[in-house]
Structure formats: structure tokens, C-alpha cells
Amino acid sequence: MFCCAEFWCQCATKYDVSLIPKELLPYAGAVVRNSEVNYEVRDIDYSNYRVKKAITVFNESGDDAAEILIWYNKLRQVKSVKGIIYDSSGLPVSKFSEKNFDDYYGGGRSSLFEDTRVKVFRPGANGYPYTVEYECDIRDNQTMIISDWVPANMFGVAVEKSSLTFTCKPSLAIRYKEYNMPVKAVIVTDKAGFKTYTWQISNARATRYEPYSPPPETFLSMVKIAPVTFTYQKIHGSYNNWNELGKWIYDVLLTDRDILTPSTIATIKSMTAGLADPKLKAKKVYEYMQNKTRYISVQVGIGGYRPFPASEVDQVSYGDCKALTNYMRSLLKAVDIESYYCHVEAGTNRIDMDPDFASMTQANHAILCIPFKNDTTFLECTNQKIPFGFVGDFTDDRTVLACTPDGGRLIRTPKYNATVSTQVRKATLNLDAAGTLNGYLQTEYKGSQYDNRDQIIDELPAERIKKFKKIYPINNLEIDKLELTQDKSLQPVTKEHIIFSADNYASAQNDKLHFSPNIVNQMRTPLREVNNRKNLVYINRGYTDDDEIIYKVPEGFKLEKHPLNVVLIKPFGIFNASVTFKDGQLIYKRRLQINDGAYSKDIYPDMVNFYQEVVDADNYTAILGKN
């Protein structure tokens, strides 16, 4: 009896909120009190993954950090999960177990089918703060994918203590890499030869969102682990570097996946027969593939990593990124053009494959690379409309793993810098004394801005106009004519030409006209300040916007306000904006160039001022009058 009471006492105080170190409280909606991840590779097709975690939630903003999500599939099975919820003084208020979890299909809306499922539990208590302590046991029957360990991966969550213990059997070597870790691994080998690696961090403060930060992957504390030999659904492999991994993908995942029927080969051959330039040949084949196929994603087992055979895509005319990339590779092979299937981490945030550490967890997409003699071309195979060789902001300027017959190679995709990614707009408009505006406005989009109008380019005319009214915030916009054309050559351009009118564009009061000369390219929200910034300033992608708008104003009216003239030159960007008045014309010019790159965090206040001045200049109201 005494013993029990003693035990109870320990439990009761362990998660008392007042025990949390004070320095962990600022900006923290939740604090991870203790997290122990235990990863034990017992055999090549048998691992135990065990998580023990306790987290205290202070308010609603911390609820998400305490939500328990357990992803599983056929190879990764939940053995058990249970937990206890404590109140602010650390007294238990309730218990939960697997039967309290909701179980959902885990695939995304963009997939037709995925074999992932997820168990979810959102803990609740008698108000805030509360603490959730839980234990979860998972058996994993594969060793190809070992999840990264990222102990503090959410904004607003502090970490008191968090550790990863990784054990594996003597015959199974691993490679690992520590990123931004304050301490190195502690490695212990037991008598039986089992190696145990332990990493731990403690007292990590909560972080805040900071605009223009580098990708979190580059500054978070993290450990990546990759197997040397592994198995996945009876498929075996082994690699120590990108070259070997690429070789394995080529030899195992891609082998015999490029076989086409003789009739398809004949079609491709005859289609390109008249073309001598291999690039033009490839372009022709690419357009054929785009016209024939569409993106449909189905991910089941190893099918999440291995493409469907080209012959199957040929039959049904659809596939996911892997299937379509492999199909395109097979079509090119039919006309003797060599191409490489590539793994890439896609997304507007540019993330490189780490040149020093090869693993299967660094990519989420596949594209195709054609090594032409003097130029390497990349093809996005899941988009039916994208120009040949254009990768856009989805896979630009990053290293990808090209899987060649000689093994893997990291290659960089093309970059669209500020001078290439342009939006150039010209307009000539008539403003009458009632404030009505009419005229034409034309814009050209290039580089990574080429696809700025992709949302509406494929709509039919009536719908285009309806959607356009949401893009251009001109009140009472009536579009008389809207032309959108795309030149899909090797330097693609989107051209937009509209003829429009807008009643009450200018406010006519007391014989004056008040209006904003920056008609459609106004920056409205300033960049927020960040006190005590931690991260570098990082601009992911550069661009240039150029606007020149001529207003013909009514007879006798003149500019009655100081003209606008702003010139800002900074390492990260250049801004010019001016309003001049001459011969009954108000001429508005604006140029904003933002340069990609990493800058010192000390430059951030400068950047806040820069954007504030842009907002102010964009907000300039011209006043015209007859005096």
C-alpha cells in the first residue's frame, strides 16, 4: 500500500507544468517534455520502431503538436499504442488506447489510390494546460526507408528532452549524417556485436515563423539514416553513395520497364523520321506523349518507388510521375535518344539532394533528363501543357539524382534568375472626367513567371473573363477582349492582351480626380518585422516586374500632387517607381527586381523598409485638377 502511494506521488509530480524550465516558455504553445524514439533493426526485413513521448500543451495553438498521427500500411503495422492524459498539476485525468483512435484512408486527394492509412487521436483534457504521455509500437517489415529524425520540427514547440536510439544487427551496416546537431552520436557495440547509436538534444527553445527563411531542412537539427543493405517487399538492394543508389534504381526498379510494342515503336519512328536534330526529335516525341497521356496516381507497395511498365502506360494513356517519366524515356529510346530517369524533391522551395549523403528519402517526384551534347534538357512528364524543356518553379535550380546505366549522378536543373523571370506590362489608357478608364493592357510573362496564367489559360472565353476579374483587382472591370497566347518554344513566353473599361476607376470629387496609377500590380501587405531574428535572409527565387502605364487625362487636368519618384537599390532587390506628367499624359513606371540568394540576417530590417517603401509607392494616389 505504501509502495503504491509512493509510486503515485512520483507520477503526480512528474508532469507538473511548473517543473518546465522557464526559459522554454516564450513563444511555446507546447513543450515536448520527453521524447524517446527507439529504432531497432532486428533483421533486414524486421524492425521495431518505438516512440515514447510526453508533451504539455498550453493553449489551442499547441493542440496540433499533441495530436497523434500514426501512418501505416501493409509493411508498417501498429502493434500497440496507449497513453495517459494529465492535468496541469500532473494528475492523471484519463487513459486512451488504440480503440480510441480514428482510422482513415491516408492517401491524398490527388491520388486515385494509395495504400497508406492513418490512425488519429486528438487528446482532450479538462482545460489547459494538459500533458499527453503515450507509447507506440510499430513493426516495420522493410529497411529501404528509414525516417529522418527531426526532434524540433514545429514552430511554437519547445523541447525539454528528445532522443533517438538506433540499434542494428551486426551484419547490417548503416550510414548516417547529422545536420545542425549540437552533439554527435554516442556509439556503443554490445557483446553480440549489435551497434547502438544515440542522439539527444535538450532544452531547445520554441521557434517562430520568420519570413524569407531558408528551407527548414537546412537549419533544423536532424539526423538522416540510410541502410547499406536493405529489403522492400522481397526486393533487395545495397548502396553507399549516389552512384550506387542510382545504379540500383536503374538495374532493379527500371529494368525491363521500357519495353514497347513494335507498333508503338514504329509510330514513334515514322513520326520523327524527317527530323535530323535530336532535340527537335525529342520535342516531337514529348508533345506526342503530352497529347496522349494524363496524370493519374496509384501507389501500392513497391509501386510507390517503381514505375509501371511503359507498355501499360501505352495501353491506358495514364500514369503517375514515375510511370510517365519512364514511358517518355522508353519512347525516346525507340528513336535512339538516351535519357535519364531522375529523382527530385519537387516544390516551390528549392531543396537539393545532399551531395554527401545518398538516401531514398530525399525525393518526392520523378522527371526526365536528356543529355544533349551541349545542353542538358529536363522534361516534366506529368503536365500536358508545359513547353519542352521548361520545368518551372516546381523543379528548377536544384540537384536531382539521374539514374544512368553507369550509376547515379547528381545534376542541376536549370535556374530562372531575376533577369529571365520577367513580367513586362505596358498599357495605354484613357481617363475621362467622370473617372472612367478604358484602353488596352498587355503583358508578357517569361522564365519562372511563364506559367502565371496557367489557372485560366485552358478555360473557355466566358469563364476566362469571370476568373480574370478576380486576378485584376480593378473595380467595375469590364473586359471587351481578352487574348492569351503561349509560345512554347525553347524560350517560352505567355502573352496577354486585354481591352477593357472600368467605371469609377478614379473618384471624381470637387472637380478633382483621385486614382491609383499602379493599376494591377500593387503590393498591399508590408513585410513584417521580426524581433531577434534567428535565420539567414533567404530569397528562394528572383524575378523582375516591369510596368509602364500611360494615362491620357481629360483636357485641362494637371497633376496636383507631388510626383512620385522612388529609387531603391539593395543587394536583394531594386525598385523604381515614378509618376511624371507631360502634355496631358500621366506616365507611370514601376520596376521591381528581387534577387535570389542567401543574405546575412542583419539585412532583414533593411528588407522590411524596402518592402514598406514599395507598399507606400504602390499606394500612391494621383490627384488631378484643373487649377
Add this chain to the structure above:
Amino acid sequence: MNKFLLLFTTLFFYVELASAQDFKYGAYTLDEMNMKSYKNDTSAHAVVLNEFGKAYFSSQDGIPLIFEHHVKIKIFDSKGFKAGTIEVPLRINGDDLEKIDEISGVTYYKDDNGNVQKTEFDNKNVFTTKDYKYRNTAKFTMPNLRDGCIIEYKYRVTSPFRHTYHAWEFQSDVPKIYSLYKAQIPAIYTYNIILRGGLKLLEDNEYKPLAERECFSYYGTKCDCSNFSFAMKDIPAFTEEEHMTSKKNFLSAIYFELSEYYNLNNGGTQKLTKTWKDVDYELSHDIDFGGQVKKKDYFKDKLAPLLTGATDTLDRAKIVYRYVQNNIKWNDIYSFATDGGIRKAFDKHTGMIGDINLGLVAALSAAGVNAYPVLISTRDHGIVNKLTPVIAEFNYVVVKTDIGGKTYLLDASDPLLSFGMLPMRCINDQGRVMSNNKPSYWIDIPKQTAAKTSSLNFVLQEDGKLKGTITNYLFGYAAYAKRREVKKFNTKEEYTEDFDEKRPRLKVLKSDIKGLDSLDGPLTETYEVEINTYDNLNASKLTFNPFLFNRITENPFKLTERSYPVDWGMSSNERVTLTVQLPEKFSVENPPKNINMALPDGGGKFATLFDAEKNKFTFSHAILLNKSIYTPQEYPYLKELYNQIILSEKVDLVFKKN
């Protein structure tokens, strides 16, 4: 009466009439293949050429309900390809589940040489996702889609849930040339059939309901059927508009609700949801509804210490409400009943709406406060029909209590709601008040209001900075929204820091937030600030836009006209008074005209008022939107009101040096 709702009275004809039929599978016409666009809607990326559905009861074991669906679609371009992926939801309840079979499909397309090719859909490419406990989805996608292709598919669903006869949606996001639904109903079942939406059914002879003799038999018992044919032609695509409630309220569709059936086993007639009296009786005897509101004892001991000394009924009610709000967390699931009882949910401190609010009824009763559950349908779930009780049309429950001659509606699922405030999701027409011993009745769900009054007092200093105070008084939903925003931060100081950081030109010198935790009153924020406005005051003229915060520059309404009402769920008003003291040498050169613009019918207004005395001026403006719902007829006025607001907010004041 809701013009989007129509209840059927049915007539039966035992006559031999040629009835509308399914169209032939596996055929297309040259016109269909060569079609370039749909003449009634040139914006359409696809059009349903023909659609046929049929539902009937099988005479097999368990009398499953069979639904057959057959569709032919013309796809003009790749934006229409999503019509080529078919998703069929399949219900599950324990061991009972709907099954799909007999799937076949075909794509006709022109190849690169202009020859028409045909690809059959391969059945092995059907996937079934187990979405959650109560639903699976069968998914398949058609092969070889090309611009201009025609797809055709059919499937059959066998359902054990014969009480919910398969509904039929005439409208979808793709327009349809023709859609026919045949519903065969054996005489042992009686359904209420409800047509929603604004479109008309075809009324030709071939669509008259017909009786068929002995169409259905079950272990030797035979009975007649009525065969309904519901059809529409030239059906426009359903386009959602912004600020509208559930599309279910407007989408043209046919729904069936079983009202009674003849029990083949005992020969008796089983009435289902015939009258509210029946519903009242059933729910009050339902262990997961009426059974739960009686569980007073569970709360008695827990509440006793909190209620000590509280004698006033309203005080007691508020204490109980607060207790429930803070002791159970909503798991984001809507329901009007519990699943296993409130005790289980409250012990776990997490539950569905039914757990939380039926628990609130029980807890209020335990404190001696009258309380009744009110069944409602949330905004996204559609408006409930008032013609016949359909229990499936409800998905939520709130609580009504009458104290001191005043009625309060309560929802304890959100700890930041004040006593008597319902969340926006509940603001939807009417609710049904249930009582264990009295007949149920309808109650209006009162509209809510968001109100904000701001007072800005500034002095323009010689250094070009505006210095002064901002005071915001927030009421109703506006106060709720602000509490929600502030509570995302750990402390008021962190909130204020964020407020300051988001406004680089502004520096908060001192701040105060009152009424953050006392939810029943207004919330007041006060900021002493300094705003960098001009670099200096050297110029002879300075311009100044008096709409310092939340200036409206873009009209939220773009459409020329609307088909459906604008439904904000709340009325709102915002009043701002700005006082600026200029340095003595300055005065306002262009005092703006006062504006007073009103919507018809007291629907709202926009007003400004300017007053200057020497170097000091006061400018106030108010935007009042008095209605929570604006009809399509009122829409142009609402749009124009915003146009006028934007025009007036464009005008800068000019400060002139004397």
C-alpha cells in the same frame, strides 16, 4: 415556403404506357463524336450526353436495394478529364456494407490519324479506399482520354440500407443534356419523395408514374410496385457562388425518405417518420438521445462545489456552461446523438457534438436549470425541409434554456463562445426543440452580429509622426474572433508584439486588452502608438488617407448578377472615428463631402462625417450591413454600396500649410 423545395403527392396509373427507358450501351453517333462544344454552355469542358439511373428492390435474401447507373459523357478538352475519374461512395455500418459490381466502361477517341478507336475499361483497375468507419469509396478512371473523346460507363451498387432509397442528383459540375432516373417502389414501402432545386421535371406521358402488378415477391408474398420516372433535359452545370450556404439547398435533386412499410414477417404496417409525434417518441426513447439527457447524476457531484452559493438561475447556468466548455474537447465530428453515452465521452474529455451538448442538457438539469436539446442542420448540411420530418436532415444539436423570460441557445463545443452565442456553422434557418414529455416545435435560430467601434486620436508631430491612441470596442462575433486570434498566442504581450511586427510603420508604446476571458461582455483593445507618416513636415502640402486601417480597395462582389443569396450568417457594423490634431500652421484644404448611402429596405448603409475646427479635424465613417442574408434581387445594391465605399476611400485629404 422555400421555392427550392417541392414535395410530391403521387398518383398511380395501372395503364400500359410506353415508359422512358435506358439508352443503348456501347454506341455513339457521329454528331456526338464531332461535337466541338456544348451549345447551351460554351464554357463547358465536358457535357453528359445521356444519363440513366434505376433503383429497385431485389427479391433476394435481405431485400437489398439495387442501384444501376449508366452515363455517357463527351469530353471537349483536358480540363474536362476529371469527369473520366469516377468515385462511388459506399456506405458501411458494422457488417452491413454497400457493394459495387458489374462495372464496365469504354472510351471512344480519335487517334492521331483521325480514326475512331475504342478502349474498354479493364475491371482490374477498380480501387476501393476505406475512407473511415462509415464509408468506402470505389474509384476508377477511364483509359485513353483525349480531347474530344466520349466515355461511357455503368455500374451497379447493392445496398442493405433500404430505408434510405438512393437519391438522384440531376445537377453536377458538368452540364447534362438528358438525365433519367427510374425508381421502382414495391407497395410494401411508402416514401416521401422530395425534389430540391429550381429546375423542372419533364412531364410528358412517358414520365408518368405507373403501377406494375406483382413485380416483387419475397418468399412467396407478392406485391405491386409503382414505377416512377424522373427526368430533366438541358440541365445547366451547378456553379457555386461565393458567400452562399450549402449547395444542397439549391442543387436540383430527388430525395426519398421512407415513411412506412409493411412488415412481411408479421403482417403489420410499420410507420416510420410519419409525424413529428412519432419522431418525438422515438428520440425520447433512444438510448443515445433521450436516454442521455437524463444522466443528471453523472454531473451532480462534479458541479456541487462550483455551484455552492450561486442562487441566481442565470449565474448557475453560466457556471455549468463554463464547466462543460472547459471539460470536454470537441473531436471535430458533428452529431445530434451520442455513440455510447455521454459518460464515456466526459470521462475521456473528448467527444462529438452530441456528447457535448446532450451532456450540457444533463448538466444544466442537474443544476436545476431547464434545458432542451435543439436539433439543427449546419450551414454546410443544408436547410431542413418543414413539410415532413426527415431525421437524416439534421446533423447537430444545440441547447435551449429559458431564464428570466429570455431564451438562450447554447453550444459548449467551443470554449471561447459567450453564453448564448452559437458558432457560425449553426446559423442556419430553424431548429427543432425536443422535449421528453411535450411535443417538439420549431424555433428560429437568431442571426448574430459582429460589431466594431474604433476611436483613433492622433496628434501630428513636428517630426512627421502621428502619435496617439487606438481604441477598439468589439462586440458579438467580432469579440469572439479577436479572442480566438489573441488566444493563439501564449500571452497578451506576444500577441501585441505580433500586432506591432506586422505593421512596420507603427510602433506600440503601450497596450491593453480588456475582456479577453470574461466572454459575456465586449472586448476592448487600447494601443498607444506612434506611426511614421512623413519624413518631415517641410512640404507645403501633405496628403493623407483617413482610412488608416482596413481600407477597402477591392469589391468582394465581381458577378454582374447572382443566382443564389449572399448569406453571411451575421449582420455587421463597423464605426470608426478619427481625430487628428495638426500642427498650427496646417489646415485641411479639401474637406470631403459627407456621404450617406443606404441600401433599400433598411438593409444597410455607408456614411461619412467630416468636421474641422482650425487645425483639428474629426472624420468618422460607418459601414452597416444590417441583414445576414441578401437576396439576388438585393445583390446589385450591395455590390454598388461597396463600389461607393471604395470610391470614397480613394480620396486623400490634403493638409495645406497656411
